[in-house]
Amino acid sequence: MKEAYAAIARQKSKPLVLECIGIDDPRPDEILVRIVASGVCHTDMVVRDQGYEVPLPLVLGHEGSGVIESVGSDVSGLEPGDHVALSYAFCGKCEKCLSGTPYYCVEFYERNFRGARMDGTCPIHDSHGNQISGCFFEQSSFATYAIATERNAVKIPKDVPLELIGPLGCGLQTGAGAVLNCLKPKEGSSIAIFGAGAVGLAAAMAAKIAGCSTIIVVDLNDERLNLAMELGATHTVNARQASSVTAIRDIVPTGVDFSLECTSSPKVFRQAIDCLGIPGTCGLVGSSPLGTEASIDIGSFLFGRTLIGVVEGQSVPADFIPQLIEYWKSGRFPFDKLVQFYDLDQINEAMADSESGKVIKPILRMQQ
Template structure:
């Protein structure tokens, strides 16, 4: 057993508490990682509040980055001392995984939200032997150590600051990948991003990288809109100042945008993202709403060649996409680190509150930091 300190949520919407846990030794295909930095994602908060029913008590966290300390007997991808980013889990065996579409793994929910390994076991236990749900996104990285699988670790360049890389495992890859992997806009096209949080801002940076020439950011936070302009948006719209759809129509000569992203999880905003499309335009839904959330759309609008589609994890293959984003960061073309605010592990509840209030964009916990 490996002794670690983790942030545990015991019940629905309760505060995280730091506690000492025992982490099992890695099985043949597993890897123990000492966490250097872990981002807090909207999905962590959604699960804390039980909008997705991961069993509690649980160790959450799914944007971890750290140093490999132990590997299972069958692992060949990494060795102790390697720097890694932890991505999402998938089976690797189903039809979609075999096609390179691991984000749509037929058991995606089980591997990422089930709270256990596929055999029902969990690697975390309290000191008195109580079972604690783990394996969240095949990592549960809100703590000093995480247990991942060979499939969801991505080896990265040791010259890059490891503490900033965790968000590439989910939120940043989701925003950037939705543009670069799913929508694939050609140079010169237009895109509107509804929600200038970390996912939306990553999408804006990616839209600039691929050559979109009209990049519109929509939010209700003026500071976020100012940052969106700095990161590549050509126009910004405050959703409280008027009709975003009519403003987008005006900015696009009455045609609408080629592409839109909905990052807020708000049905009314989703409707705006669809209504802002031109004929044959595509709206990508990436915001994670509570199960059962519904939206109303104009069927005749969709009839005229418009497409609405969901996108999971930016449709990225982490082993190739995360290094690509790191290369763009090195060149100064994808400055995702501007979104990050650091916290210590024992400040996790404050970090969550600051994220929910909009005070910060991407909180990153540093478990190894001391006061």
């Protein structure tokens, strides 16, 4: 068993508590990772507040990066000392996984949100030996050590700063992948992106990489909108000051070719549909609590418009994370401009700063 230090969600919507924990040795198909850093994602807060009812107490965190300390006997592609970014969990055996779409894995929800392995066990225990929910995205990276699997660990070059790349495993691959892997806009296309958080700004950078000629970012925060312009947006709309749909149609009178909804707001979701041209495609990536509903005009879809839900940017992490790293190295995906670092014991401050909009992408650095 490995002793570790972790931030634990013990009560719904309450601050996380820092405690010493024990982590079992990896099983044959698992790896033990010394976590160097972990991004803080909106989904962590949704689960903390039980928008998805993962059992508490729970170790959250699903944008981890670190160094492999040990591997199980069945692991063949990774070894101790490898640097890895951790991403989402998938079975690797179902029809969806075998067809190259692991983001549609038939066990996706159970493996990422059950709070335990598929057999119901969990490798995390508190100081009294009581089991704590974990295996969150098969990592639970708000800790100094985490158990993961070979499937959701992506080996990265050792010249890439480990403390920086964790968010590529979820939020940033979700935004960038929604554009590059899912919407796939042709050069010269127009796109409206609703929300200038980490996902939306990653999407804006990806839209520039794709060659979109009109990239409109909508938000309520002028500082974020200014950053969006720096990162590749051609236009911005402050939704406090103008009707988003009207402002977008002032820029593109016939409506945009693509839109991306990143806010989880039903009202904004409707705007993302209403700003589309014909035919037009809206991608939905916002992570809302289960049961969230929105109203739409059914007539919006009679002329070929399309609505598509986007999971993890339709990304295969082993392929897409290295691609994003290369974009970053070449200066085309400067996601380092989005981040602010915190120590693990500042996790509640990091979450509060993310929720208030003060910080775009907090990253926790672990103190070993």
